[in-house]
Amino acid sequence: MADVIDMAEYGEGFRDDPHPVYAHLRELGPVHRVRLPPPESYDTWLVVGYEEARAALADPRLAKDVAGLDVRPREEEVIGKHLLTADPPQHTRLRSLVTRAFTARRVEALRPRIQAITDELLDAMLPLGRADLVESFSYPLPITVICELLGVPEMDRAAFREMSNEFVAPTSEDGFVRSVDRLAAYLTDLIEDKRGAGPADDLLGALIRTTAEDGDRLSPQELRGMAFLLLIAGHETTVNLITNSVHTLLRHPAQLAEVRADPGLVDAVVEETLRYEGPVENATFRYAAEPLEIGGTAVARGEPVLIGLAAADRDTTRYPAADRFDLHRDTQGHLAFGHGIHFCVGAPLARMEARTALRTLLRRAPGLALDGPPGEWLPGMLIRGTRTLPVRW
Template identity: 60%
Template sequence: MSVIDLGEYGADFTANPYPYYAKMRAAGPVHRVRTPDGAEVWLVVGHEEARAALNDPRLSKSASVLGLTMLDEEVIGPNLLGVDPPDHTRLRKLVAGEFTGRRVEALRPRVQRLTADLVDAMEPAGRADLVDALAFPLPIIVICELLGIPAEDRDTFRRWSREVVTPSGTGAEQDAIEGLAAYLDELVEDKRAAGPADDLLSALIAARAEDGDRLTLPELRGLAYLLLIAGHETTVNLVTTSVRALLTHPDQLAAVRAEPALLDGVIEEALRWDGPVEAATYRFSREALTVGGTEIPAGEPVLVSLASGDRDPERFPDPDRFDVRRDPRGHLAFGHGIHYCLGAPLARLEARIAVRTLLDRFPRLELDPDAGAWEWLPGILIRGVRRLPVRW
């Protein structure tokens, strides 16, 4: 099988990978590709095959099956995205017991207040970069408050998390991960010493399973790291994409303004149409397996393209059309199977409140025509723009 070099597509692929994914899907659901950063991997692009691969135990989430350790796991420690059962089952059970729907729903008034305050601060200028003004500060404040992280450290976390999910290629990624590890160690020890508190990290420190099992320091560090990175960076882009989709589809924006009950459809369709995670994090074949008629040898890295799967016309008719009345159930934006995103309810809550507040407060909200071209985030992990200038 020939190797498709995604890097050869250049900036056009970063800005709009969907025509390229469509061409690949037409040729088959699985391909051997070279990613823009030079790695050769198997890429799953069909929806049915992607859904199956996300829940296939023959595809391990741990690089240890290849005798390797991913950089973040080596420095930070184990987290839910990088372990398999039974370790994953144990960790998820301990975390899920504290990261409950009730805890998320209890955040609603705080999320609404934060959103209102941020929009109040935006309003007088008549224009803003939506990322800096709302889409970034809202989820980082929420996740930092949830974990009990001091407000003065938020900007530092932004620099670290952006470098981790979209590395600059300057070698700063390792510095960011090491900085996060040292900070989280100190934070966990401070919270242990302080005793019980209402924040999630304190609850995780105190959490015990029925058999007395508790999270170790490396596990606490890994979980806090995952919640900070996954719980913030993806929500930034979900908020931004939801607004960008509406402002580039005036008919859909008009429909939502006329029928506010369509808001849930906005968020779910944005997740399907241009979700914040382009490809799920690496999987590794434990054994030879066949996916979509393609033989993948044992010991190979595999990427599942959530973005491509969610534009598969076999699953979603007219998939390139953004349609807030579509039934998008079955989309893969939050993954599938045992690694389905634990933070999905929180991301949905924040995005709904953010978009609703913007539409209510700014009846003439539009893209800033003087802003120039969008700058897309590099790589094929996180999908989004660095800035979204708007005016009202």
């Protein structure tokens, strides 16, 4: 058995800036046995090399469905099956049903509404002269978009934020368990309300009605699982993509000046932020369905594997001078949205929201600057972002 590296020993510095730690681990090898910091505090394999991570993300021997592996995450027990807990052929079936409702046309049709929400938020924020960007802009934009898309009542969004935050960045094991239970109960009620209200022109209503050519449709448990995935992944990642893009750009004045001179570089800002400081630090767990090797390291059947997206995207063998934020870099192949069959179905929506947010913010707040240090970085090793980002203009 390989020596276990206790990630907690790196202290708060690892939470604030994990990249030097990942660089050190890459120097030692592409795959390591680690113990996660609290509240998780259990052992897993961690993949930190780019080529190894890319291969692992597409390796069918690394299962999402843990049936038969003596592993049963509480999330799946309570919430239900969804795209990130299923393998083919079930994953293929679920994704085909979801993509019928989550089409490119539906996403493109959201563009005017995304712009309108962006402008409304800035209309309220800009007269203040200073604000917490997360509270006033980065959070309300994607949560409004995804809740409108799925048909979540506006009155429920504050409570949903609390549940969602505790799920993706748990402050304790008990808090995580409570958040899962509350999310499951909330989504069950929401779906039942949708069924009782009749046809609705929103994504959740479409998922309820969607039927494949062979008559297949999502079960109640699968509906709950898919609603959970789309709501959580549909806003938490985008909140931090917007915040990290602004934060990173404001810490690089030369690049900020370039973007102000050429707003066409906004797309490059978003892509380089995805690589340099993406909102998902590590992919959700996979489990070895059979004994295998990753980067020359033996992984036993049933063992968990954590694939480091942030670590891989700073691998200098793939991206020279990877610790430099460079708007002119070729970012092709970055792993911020994953790779393979589990590539993020919401990537086009996240890109559209981030580009719209950044382009409009920079145009309407030409004096935008940091107004003090950011808040604490989120706990855990899933989501990468700060709780607050004070700015002025």
